[in-house]
Amino acid sequence: MSGCGKLEVILRVLGFLLSLVAAIVMGVDKETKVVPITISSNLPPFPIVVVAKWHYVSAFVYLLATNVIASSYGLLSLMLTLSNKNRSNNVLTLLIIVLDTVTVALLSSGTGAALAIGVMGYEGNSHVGWNKVCDTFGRFCKQVAASALLSLAGAIVFLLLLILALVGLLKRLK
Numbered sequence: 001m002s003g004c005g006k007l008e009v010i011l012r013v014l015g016f017l018l019s020l021v022a023a024i025v026m027g028v029d030k031e032t033k034v035v036p037i038t039i040s041s042n043l044p045p046f047p048i049v050v051v052a053k054w055h056y057v058s059a060f061v062y063l064l065a066t067n068v069i070a071s072s073y074g075l076l077s078l079m080l081t082l083s084n085k086n087r088s089n090n091v092l093t094l095l096i097i098v099l100d101t102v103t104v105a106l107l108s109s110g111t112g113a114a115l116a117i118g119v120m121g122y123e124g125n126s127h128v129g130w131n132k133v134c135d136t137f138g139r140f141c142k143q144v145a146a147s148a149l150l151s152l153a154g155a156i157v158f159l160l161l162l163i164l165a166l167v168g169l170l171k172r173l174k
């Protein structure tokens with residue numbers, strides 16, 4: 001296996017692991033808090049149990065789904081790459097390039113969606129009356145951020161794989 005081939009295998013393993021860990025971190029994200037609710041200024045606050053779960057927010061569901069797809073594809077592409085060591089199958093090489101591109105797009109869009117909602121949870125939005133939630137659910141928000149950053153790192157790895165494949169194609173054309 002050439003140096004370029006070893007680098008591709010390392011990057012595919014890394015892309016698989018980053019997207020898998022991002023999916024796991026998001027999939028186990030849940031935090032329960034007792035929050036005091038004031039009904040009237042004459043009454044003491046009423047404690048209520050509030051739960052934050054990843055599947056309550058569609059952007060977080062999307063992030064999890066994109067990472068599951070990316071990690072599944074990462075494992076499959078790793079096996080296909082190892083079986084096509086000498087690049088003899090041009091159709092397979094082209095298919096992997098196209099699917100790497102789709103994976104970059106999926107991971108980028110999932111990360112962007114989750115981070116956009118995460119910023120709303122962190123900052124709130126006074127214009128639409130959304131309160132901050134990350135001051136109450138700090139651990140939950142930190143796990144969302146960690147998952148999103150792992151997902152972004154996975155997107156960068158798949159982008160590097162795409163660039164590596166395109167450079168390889170250019171070399172073959174010369």
